[in-house]
Amino acid sequence: MTNQYFATVARGLEEVATKELENLGAKNVTTDFTGVYFEGDRALLYKVNIWSRIIFRVLVPISTIKSNNAEELYKNTKKIDWSEHIQIDQTFAVNCTGRNPELNHTHFTSLQIKNAIVDQQRDRYNRRSNIDVKNPDILINAHIYENQCILSLDSSGDSLHRRGYRPAMGVAPLKESLAAALLEMVNWTPDTPFLDPMCGSGILPIEATLKSLNVAPGLSRNRFNFEHWQDFDADLCDRIIDDAIQQQKHELDAPIFGSDRNIEMVRQATINAKKCDVNHHLKLNQVTLENLEPPTDNGIILCNPPYGKRIGNTQELGSLYKLLGDVMKQRFKGWTAYILSGNKELTKKIGLRTSGRIPLYNGSLPCTLLRYELY
Known part of the structure; x- marks a missing residue:
């Protein structure tokens, strides 16, 4: 099954990231400001997270909803069936980027989305997931652009640029x-x-x-957030990791x-x-x-x-x-x-x-x- 993904990158590195994604097997790769859209299957999602040296994180879009104001954002977020993405016993967090005239504070915007999700859970199960802003099982990315909000699942978790080898840093280090x-x-x-x-x-x-x-940079990581998804294929991921180890x-x-x-x-x-x-x-x-x-x-x-x-x-x-x-x-x-x-x-x-x-x-x-x- 082919899905569309969005890789976030540092400003000015969109073209370099495009070449990297194409080399990894991505299809229909197109650049955007500080990001790259691409298509591929679940194996590619795992492979990009494990192999990419340049991108920050890989997002999987869930829905694009109207969000002229806080009320509309809350209402349309609540219409999404979040049980497909978050189980009650899982923790989650919401990160927001972008703004419009009515939604101009990212923390406030994130709060509306969080409230809509937990209110839906309470209505259905009389229970709700806990919030964990530091190490959530499920990380939701919200991007406000004009009157729309793009809601995505963050498959990476911690930014992929953090390889885990750098406890010692200079005064002004490169990422x-x-x-x-x-x-x-x-x-x-x-x-x-x-x-x-x-x-x-x-x-x-x-x-x-x-x-x-x-x-492969991802071999040094403790986990990726896609490992907590309901459709996570552990055998497929293990094969990709084993293949990466063999290629060293x-x-x-x-x-x-x-x-x-x-x-x-x-x-x-x-x-x-x-x-x-x-x-x-x-x-x-x-x-x-x-x-x-x-x-x-x-x-x-x-x-x-x-x-x-x-x-x-x-x-x-x-x-x-x-x-x-x-x-x-x-x-x-x-x-x-x-x-x-x-x-x-x-x-x-x-x-x-x-x-x-x-x-x-x-x-x-x-x-x-x-x-x-x-x-």
């Missing part, structure tokens, strides 16, 4: 999903040496290692390096690498930019240096960017470098001509991924 998307954007393949000379807590080299070893590789095709001038950052990166059992595959070292040397004859540099919006001082960072440009130009001939930055003035200090620019967002910060061919 794991953005790091994975950057690897796709720079067309890095596992047979190419990889270096992040400002690795911080290690997210980029760790994601590169996981990709190189073909480790045991050795890198090319070396992966991460370095940072701050020894505490290197320690954090090492902790994170150990958490997902890849510390013996990648090489993490304390190295200042002044002492940075190419570890191989060629490869890809990808880094996310501080750009003064959340950490660092813009003036002081100017010398850092200049040094980065000088080191790349003088020592890394034959390499291709990519720099993610949200500060145009700082990137001018690199002093190299770009061969490509890709606009994207790091959280809410508008950034540019800059490409440099090093001859």
